[in-house]
Amino acid sequence: MKAPNVTSTLMGATLLAAGVVGAPVMAADITITMAAPDWPPTRFMKEHFDQTYTSPAGHTTTLDMDFIPWPSFYERVAASLTSGEQKYQMIVTDSQWLGAFVEGGYYMDLTDKINDDPELTAIMQDLHPALVSAYSTYPHRTRAQLEEAGEVPAPGVSYYGFPQFPDTYVTFYREDIFCDEGEMAAFQEAYGTNLPCSYEDWQDTDWTKWGQIGEFFQRDAGEMLAGEELTEPFYGIAYQAGKGYDFSTMQINAFIWQQGGDIWDESKAPEAQAEGVVNSDVAVAAFDEYLSYLQYMPPVAQTGQMDIFVIQDLYMQGKVGAIIDWVGLGEPVLDPSASTVHDKSAFGPAPGTRQADGSIDRTGNIGGQPFVLTTWNSDEVVDEALNVVKWWLNPETQLAAVANGGQSGLMSVMADPSYNDLRPWNRAHVEMIDWQKDVWHIPEFFEMLTQQQEEFDKAITGQQSAQEALDAVAEFQQELLEDIGFIE
């Protein structure tokens, strides 16, 4: 038997010692490819990462953002995941996709990582609970269920995502016409109530007044508006009423929830039913109210194509007085090169439903996106990706993102005294975020959404009533959910 030489013995001892005290992290070149929708909040992330990120592990890390246009974002991500190409290490995802892609084995369960890392635990505990519920949990847990389960990380709850951009919808309005003395007086005379001008006025604006605003400002070419003669028709209000993706569901759900109705509640499966809930009298009345205001909106509403981008466009062209749209679409409105109303716009909370006690319920459908990690990454890449998460959700980075048109979901950041002044819609965002709920997260989400959008679209374009639309949605969902075992 040959005796080992001294050098190899020393090397072995060194390696053993390194193993005992913990393997040192070797600096490496790491590229994190992230699927991201192409819009300002993700563009800023990339820009800011390149300028400020330093890997705490000493790696040379590149964040390679694959910017995908919004209209094809879901299809591109879904095609990449299901094809097995394993291209992305991180993905900016809509919260509703969690079920499909967790069940598909593509999104990584981060519960243990959050459990083991005090920094991540602290971040999760600082996140607004509406975001933890909507963006992170699968199977979905409501805010009430999470509160009951205890502090994050709660036992029995699985966590997947962190907010990349938490979005809410708020009111964008033309300060020059809403605060015009002549218009205010005329509105007061016509409806016996004030025309909302200040932020506080919008806090007291319900759907009834929203309809009155629509009727009041609907004017033909040649009529006067705030002392000036209109050269083309003008419309008072607009909100989303589009067939594509979720471009009517997000607004219609708000009406239904605010009036005490509900959608199929996945958190109560398998007892929760679709029939009798989705098409309840309350839900039908709420949907009817939503439909009743479409007559005051730009005529594109009649085609079922008034999506979030169309209303943003019409508003920026100066054709609409007030819109309800996502904060994420606010930045171009203030851009002089893109918007004719960049210096005339102000922001307030979205209207809601007046309750018996006089308060206003603003329950709404959460927007924005979490980002998630994929399941095929090496430990080294996972750790570095979580370092990127920590960097992004660091208060300093978050304040910089907010100042550049992003938003934060961290309660400590939203409580920062400077926060509301960073962007003109921040106050409204903070007020609205507490009202947010989410739609379903189950793998069949897209099927349910597409069928619902189609039925809603028929009602929006006058092909059927609210009752017929919700009956069709309820019947479809009941059958589908019974088939897959979500309803017993």
Next chain:
Amino acid sequence: MADSASTKGGFGAWLLDPKRRGALLVTPAILILFVMNIFPLLWSFGLSFFNYKASSQRVPRFRGLDNYADVLTDDKVWERFQTTAIIVGSSVLLQLIVGFLLALLFAKAFPMRRIVLMLVLTPMMLSFVSVGVFFKLFYEPTFGVVSYVMNFFTSDPFVTLATPAGAIAGIVIADAWMWSPFVMLLVLAGLVSVPKYLYEAAEIDRASKWRTFRTITFPYIKSLLLLAVLFRTIETFKLFDIVYIITEGGPGSSTETIAVYLYRTAFQFFRTSQSSALAYIVLFIVIVLTNLYLYAVNRRAEEVD
């Protein structure tokens, strides 16, 4: 001995033997065709007999012909076939009429004919997406050109896409605008191939314009017209981009063609096996149409001969 001969020249010489050269040259093309086309076709055909979902990791279960039965008994599928048939019928008819009239116009000489002809041919050179976006903006009721023009007559915004009929008309017009020049090119080829002496003889015989057209012009262009009808029918049957961009299948599902429905089933609902079954049914229809097309091409070739 052949073996010893090939050994003498080495493997390269054996491979480049004139007997094998032909096979060698077509092998890369066949390999690419197999990998990119035939294998996916066979694979998806196999999938159509299972209950596979691309978004799920569940092990697929064999379903036999159930997916085909489900598709063929699904009312939604038949509704989409009806919508497709309406769009195909209207669009191809409109393309024939417009294309034919344009061909008659360009069969004669007039000033700047070549430049105008180039302009008329431009739509068919554009991408589907561009045409879809153009027409979506044309039809926009607040600032679109159609509403703007109609405003002179109605004083109200003209909302083309608000009704199922209007939306179908909108798609048909966009598709016909793009492809009428193609029909025109085919018909024009027929028109210019008519020998001039036949027209001179007809003039001497004092034949009416209608009789001249029926007995001289039409026989020369009829097989080309048939080609145009078949080719455009096959293409319009697969219409996706323009529909998806202009209406997304709406209002409701009134303009959702079978291609759009197929796309939704495959890539939004991830019913992979069911969508494969539907794709094969569509493929079967396209193959039938293509065979008719090839038959027409052969007949035309025989006529020319």
